[in-house]
Amino acid sequence: MENTLKPLRDGECVLDVLSPRSTPRPTVAGGVEDVYGEDRATEDQLVTPWTFSVASGYSLLRDPQYNKGLAFTEKERDAHYLRGLLPPTVSSQQLQEKKIMHNIRQYEVPLQKYTAMMDLQERNERLFYKLLIDNVEELLPIVYTPVVGEACQKYGSIFKRPQGLYISLKEKGKILEVLKNWPERSIQVIVVTDGERILGLGDLGCQGMGIPVGKLALYTALGGVRPSACLPVTIDVGTNNEKLLNDEFYIGLRQKRATGKEYYDLLHEFMSAVKQNYGEKVLVQFEDFANHNAFELLAKYGTTHLVFNDDIQGTAAVVLAGVVAALKLIGGTLPDHKFLFLGAGEAGTGIAELIALEISKQTKAPIEESRKQIWLVDSKGLIVSSRANSLQHFKKPWAHEHEPVGTLIEAVKVIKPTVLIGSSGVGKTFTKEVVEAMTANNKKYTSIMPGLQIPLILALSNPTSQSECTAEEAYTWSEGRAIFASGSPFDPVEYNGKIYYSGQSNNAYIFPGFGLGLVMSGAIRVHDDMLLAASEALANQVTEESYKKGMTYPPFTDIRKISANIAANVAAKAYELGLATHLPRPENLVKYAESCMYTPLYRNYR
Incomplete structure (x- = not known):
């Protein structure tokens, strides 16, 4: 069957949910084949999928989730009111990728490459992930460390379009409402920071948002978790960075950091709202919290939520x-x-x-x-x-x-x-x-x-x-x-x-596959044995060729295969410990992990 969406003409009513799609065909371990090119890593593979409509015409070109740029075919341009809104040339995704990579390589300043990639993500989501997956060794340092550190330091100056949710002290008592403002309902992974200890750069306050955004880009590119299931969050309780407080372009609260009961009450409201809105199986990954909060939060919520601290674990x-x-x-x-x-x-x-x-x-x-x-x-x-x-x-x-x-x-x-x-x-x-x-x-x-x-x-x-x-x-x-x-x-x-x-x-070797393993097994808690299982899987994939070069990690070019093996090992441990809820257990967990992974190829619209 042809992959389809049903965009509506501008001005027509847009429904959140329409009728069920065609009868799903089974794949590995009873999953659902993604006949419409939908993203794969999803916890609801065992239920009948639904389709929804998106706007067409000019609005379609400005929706990064569905925009294909010049890759819209002649037939699609007629069907979705795109005639005259695009130049006449039809370009393949491969040609678009070649052009964007050529343009990015022209920049000599790494931060310019970072902003070019972020602009692409906000314009054409699938092309962004195609570039990142196909050029991972070249682009990983741009999208994440070390360049993301400079991006966070200058986030207020380069800020163009908000990504993720900003939850500040102003939202106290309203966090559940704030979560409901986010357009996606089926969230599987949340990466959250309070910006107090960004990499080795210290307190960057609200500008630490670059970290959750970057981490979740890697969750999708390296671990195959679908982008729409990922939510970046910054908890803004102020900053003790005087330079930022005096910076006219700073985008966060202009006050000293809240501490003690005020701080922990806000975090508790956030964690409770997350569980209430997204359920027991949403993974909350803590990023770049200061030591005095990081250990306490992990200990406090490790027994009640599915939580993971990337800096510690x-x-x-x-x-x-x-x-x-x-x-x-x-x-x-x-x-x-x-x-x-x-x-x-x-x-x-x-x-x-x-x-x-x-x-x-x-x-x-x-x-x-x-x-x-x-x-x-x-x-x-x-x-x-x-x-x-x-x-x-x-x-x-x-x-x-x-x-x-x-x-x-x-x-x-x-x-x-x-x-x-x-x-x-x-x-x-x-x-x-x-x-x-x-x-x-x-x-x-x-x-x-x-x-x-x-x-x-x-x-x-x-x-x-x-x-x-x-x-x-x-x-x-x-x-x-x-x-x-x-x-x-x-x-x-x-x-x-x-x-x-x-x-x-x-850490990009571990957390994307680790998170995928939790998602695909439906795990409800993180156990130390799962971390050991992830380490074992990674160590086992170092080849003799790498050893002869003196390297103790496999090349990043194999990262999706590495992530699938880590996910399988983590999921196996979740089933062994009785912490998995997706039953029955798939026979071949590696193949199942690969079948769950999001692929960024363009979809065909009709």
């Missing part, structure tokens, strides 16, 4: 995957290694806890014992038991017995870690002395790189300016011996006539 899962994959290069098993972190916030403690959980799982030892292999350094030095009374609650499990150590270099020398992980948000902290000390500590040999002493160094802070060290510094200072990965991308490095490739420990 997503970062942990992707780093654990990189460490597990790196074992083929640095040797030994996970319990054989000793870990030292610079940074003891959300990311650092979240990664440390997941590594300890995996060590505990492998050794059958209590997690308290596993934690003893992991040491953390914060701004006051090594976290040790003598500091316990002054530590924030999330740091206390890492306060081991040891004499006080004031600096990172001292900690490297006395702890002698095999793995160094940076999650501090402070650039240039892995100095030449630190990397040289790490290299001297490690005498691990591998069959792939015989005779080399190999430390594992992960500089995870974003954006690039905040990275603890660069790839070039890591390879040069370690004399080519380090295995290196970072949060932001770095170009290959030549050292002593050899090319070194670094991996990117990017």
